[in-house]
Amino acid sequence: MSGNSKASKSEGSGAAAGIEDLKPSELGTKNYWDESYKDELKNFKDHGIVGDVWFGEDIMYKVVSYLLDCHLVCEESKIVDLGCGNGVMILELAREGFKNLTGLDYSENAIELSETLLTTNDHDATCTFQMANLLEEPDKLDLGKYDVCLDKGTFDAISLCPDLPQSEARSKYFTNVVNLMTDESIFILTSCNWTTPELISMSADYLKVHEIIPTPQFMFGGKCGNVVSIVVFNKK
Template sequence: MSDDEGSAASFEASRLGRKDHWDGVYDREINNFAETGDIGEIWFGEDSANKMVEWVCRNIDDADARILDVGCGNGHLLLGLAEEGYTNLTGTDYSAQAVELATRIAKQRGQEITYRVQDFLNPADVSLVAGERKFDVVLDKGTYDAICLKPKEGDEEGAQIDTGARDVYAASVFHSLSTDGVFLITSCNWTEDELVARFAPHLKLVGRVKHRSFQFGGVVGQTVTTAAFKKS
């Protein structure tokens, strides 16, 4: 059993891996945004999003680079990149409500960002959004974590994880990237070593982002991992 499989064995399926859960979340956040102007929760906190934006700014010089945010939610990550001058931004989510919310927020802030409904586990959807040119950068802040909690189809109790979804996700990342494309992922469930194992042999680790660390039993670790990969 690989480290990746061993870690996954300790997980249980969760509502965080279900589309109907996120549809409900973003229904509420659409109403909240309309009433108060609050854009809603920032997954993993604003600091993690800012670190991803900073990494892109340091490593991607072309302001017209084609950038995809998978599982964009309210679009906060792409708003940060738009404010830094990046102009070719696309956000996708399998929740139409998330796409609606992100679109409204971008319009209110005067930012031209493309948002589309996409099932990242559907190869046809992946191909349609990527197009022939594909993306120079693919971003993920928590989407892979949610997919790893996706219940297995047909499990009435909803307790079994659809482990095959992780393999489909990795293939979707690969097929969304251009030849020299970069994949930047932030996770709170997987260590850097586990992410490297998951995306090998098609992607290689090329960078990382430091987060607040902790020490326990003489071992130093991070509660959040951000790693950058490039096509091998």
């Protein structure tokens, strides 16, 4: 269990390879995020305050730095942020020179906030935002193909969704992610609710590990763990 897991785990029928499901939470509901981004959008329009950087700026910079150094990625690579939220990750990528950026989110307020943020900051990128729910039936989503897919917290929220058995939610999520990828694409999955071995196990039918990005560690009870896990995958 990750060090700052936002939800406790319980034994559930959706458990994969012995992994315990997370207990459902309002953090897994669309209504929660609609209201949250409604408040963030108002704060940004009234005071210029963007809102939280999910998992903190250090983790965001780790992902961006990885992309800057990765030989598989260039300025023109098509990059999609799955669950773009307030758009801060997209803005940081634009500032670092990436030109072809897309943000997906199932909250209309998040899309409006992201669009507002990107249009009020200077950059040379082409940024597109689109509403999309990664728990839709895979044959209903046609979102194109990308060289890089990013997820920083969206899978965590999906893992807390009370509306579907977690095994079904994982299956839809990973199938939809794979459908966004080519054989050469990379998918960077960042989580605070799941450990690296758990992420690898849950995605094993869909993805293979390309690389693990190191993150800060902690010691507790004589055991070493990570506060956040970041795994880079390829399509299987």
